[in-house]
Amino acid sequence: MGAVSALSYKGHRYPVEVISHCVGLYFRFPLSFREVEELMLERGIVVSYETIRRWCAKFGQAYANALRRRQPRPGDKWHLDEVFIKINGRLRYLWRAVDQDGMLLDIPVQNRRDTAAAKRFFRRLLKNTGAVPRVIVTDKLRSYGAAHREVMPSVEHRQSKYLNNGAENSHQPTRQRERAMKGFRSMGGAQRFLSTFSGISPHFRPRRHLIPTSDYRTEMTIRFAIWEQITGAAGLPTAP
Known part of the structure; x- marks a missing residue:
């Protein structure tokens, strides 16, 4: 191209x-x-x-x-994770998905980390990647289990805080930038920056x-x- x-x-x-x-x-x-x-x-x-x-x-x-x-097509094993992120003094949630090779699949910012938010994350992942994984790996947040049963019931779901280092480690560059920028001022601004940053930095x-x-x-x-x-x-x- x-x-x-x-x-x-x-x-x-x-x-x-x-x-x-x-x-x-x-x-x-x-x-x-x-x-x-x-x-x-x-x-x-x-x-x-x-x-x-x-x-x-x-x-x-x-x-x-x-x-x-x-980028190549994503691998068939996806690691999903979510962390707190402070935006204009309020706690929000940064969701992230990477494949087994560390390639970032998506990074949405949401107000909550409940089942509805997990479902939106799953549906957005499927739509944006145009692929269905063989396995998803998450921590033990209950919302993942509920979203998995409704959105990806045919996909194997492994829940363990020890198996998800790939997704957890991928948050580090974002945390580094968050500190350098002294936080984000709005959800829209955070989403715009992270969408660009996650495409260029890797x-x-x-x-x-x-x-x-x-x-x-x-x-x-x-x-x-x-x-x-x-x-x-x-x-x-x-x-x-």
Whole structure:
């Protein structure tokens, strides 16, 4: 697939290389918009943090969607989990599903973690992935059992707090960003950020602990090339 053809950079006075690099930095690392602004200034590129914020809002989700379209089909074993998340001082719930290889399947934010919320999560998973797993693994929250019986009765359901490390560990990058951002201000804002972040950040996070250094570098070179392709960038310009 080529660049994000549905988007137009027309009217932007900065080249696509700068725009895509700023968006990539923000969603790849735990940086603020002001910190991205400072990194660009170090390279001789003067751009305000407010402009970077607008770029992330306009292009981030499209980049994330383009990367998701390149992902392989999900595996047949899904790990599901939910954690508390504080939004504007109130506790909400962040649900997450990953397959056995750690690929993120979905990450909705909901008000509750009751049976109705679990059912919505299950139905959304089936719709968004277009697949049905062989096995789902969850903790012992009762809502999972009730939702499983109604939405996925033919799927094997394993409930154990010890079998679900894959989903629990996948929350760590989100927690890191949540701390860096000093929390989220609204559910809509949290969902928009996490939807984009979860599409971009994993692209730059191959499972480094599982591969030799030389293979890791080769893999990252490939991923950088894919990023340039889907954003339409050709490489960050050097400072004058």
